[in-house]
Amino acid sequence: AQKVTQAQTEISVVEKEDVTLDCVYETRDTTYYLFWYKQPPSGELVFLIRRNSFDEQNEISGRYSWNFQKSTSSFNFTITASQVVDSAVYFCALSESPGGGADGLTFGKGTHLIIQP
Amino acid sequence: NAGVTQTPKFQVLKTGQSMTLQCAQDMNHNSMYWYRQDPGMGLRLIYYSASEGTTDKGEVPNGYNVSRLNKREFSLRLESAAPSQTSVYFCASIPRPLKLAGGPTDTQYFGPGTRLTVL
Numbered sequence: 001a002q003k004v005t006q007a008q009t010e011i012s013v014v015e016k017e018d019v020t021l022d023c024v025y026e027t028r029d030t031t032y033y034l035f036w037y038k039q040p041p042s043g044e045l046v047f048l049i050r051r052n053s054f055d056e057q058n059e060i061s062g063r064y065s066w067n068f069q070k071s072t073s074s075f076n077f078t079i080t081a082s083q084v085v086d087s088a089v090y091f092c093a094l095s096e097s098p099g100g101g102a103d104g105l106t107f108g109k110g111t112h113l114i115i116q117p
Numbered sequence: 118n119a120g121v122t123q124t125p126k127f128q129v130l131k132t133g134q135s136m137t138l139q140c141a142q143d144m145n146h147n148s149m150y151w152y153r154q155d156p157g158m159g160l161r162l163i164y165y166s167a168s169e170g171t172t173d174k175g176e177v178p179n180g181y182n183v184s185r186l187n188k189r190e191f192s193l194r195l196e197s198a199a200p201s202q203t204s205v206y207f208c209a210s211i212p213r214p215l216k217l218a219g220g221p222t223d224t225q226y227f228g229p230g231t232r233l234t235v236l
Contacts, residue, residue: 009157035224045160045207045227091159104150104175105225107159 002027002096006108014116015084021111023076023092029053034068034075035093035105043089051075079113087115120144121228123208125160129234130198138193138231148211149191150175150225151183153204160207166191198235206231 003026009064013019025034049059051068059066079086089112089115093105121142123196130136140149147169152160152175166185180202183193191210195202209225 004159037227043205044229045209047224047226050224093160104152104162104165105160107161109157109159 004108008111010112012114019109023075025094029096032094038088039089040088082115125229142189142210146210151193152217188194202233203235
């Protein structure tokens with residue numbers, strides 16, 4: 001069975017601080033796929049990144065970066081120089097099939113990130 | 118190109134009433150999904166349709182039925198609504214056939230959600 005744990009229920013930081021959102025996963029498969037989604041206050045789900053288990057390179061996109069470590073089953077997300085617009089709930093998700101799989105994504109419970117001005 | 122659309126956006130039902138949530142995508146996607154989101158629970162899969170004409174149960178299918186009417190549309194029906202079905206419902210779709218979905222942007226794309234309250 002798959003499981004995704006986001007231990008941080010809520011994080012509050014002051015604007016311009018760096019913040020890291022933790023994600024730990026469990027799966028029996030040797031090939032799997034990890035995702036991050038953002039849910040702003042408006043409620044829609046915005047895809048941020050997908051990472052395949054066989055690709056352990058870290059990813060950087062502007063102020064966002066992701067650290068994938070198979071040894072610790074973690075896929076952490078860091079926002080550098082946070083901005084108020086980054087305030088949202090962030091979900092980590094896992095699938096054993098590409099693209100979210102035949103049986104869907106397994107989501108963590110989300111981390112509510114609050115960026116204070 | 119509207120992406121994934123859902124109707125209605127909001128709905129209030131009384132216990133025992135029935136209703137159908139509609140989902141449509143205009144991106145020629147093959148696979149479609151229904152999730153529910155409850156406070157502090159993340160999203161959980163209700164049903165999915167890997168291709169037109171097929172549907173399968175997800176993690177929490179009880180109390181729901183689905184219909185994959187055609188490639189564009191995937192509806193979710195509550196036959197007899199219960200307060201436990203109060204939730205936000207999301208529809209999603211994936212661009213390519215699953216066996217080809219290996220690219221970095223191959224993921225599920227979500228609709229805006231339907232907020233359902235059952236009294």
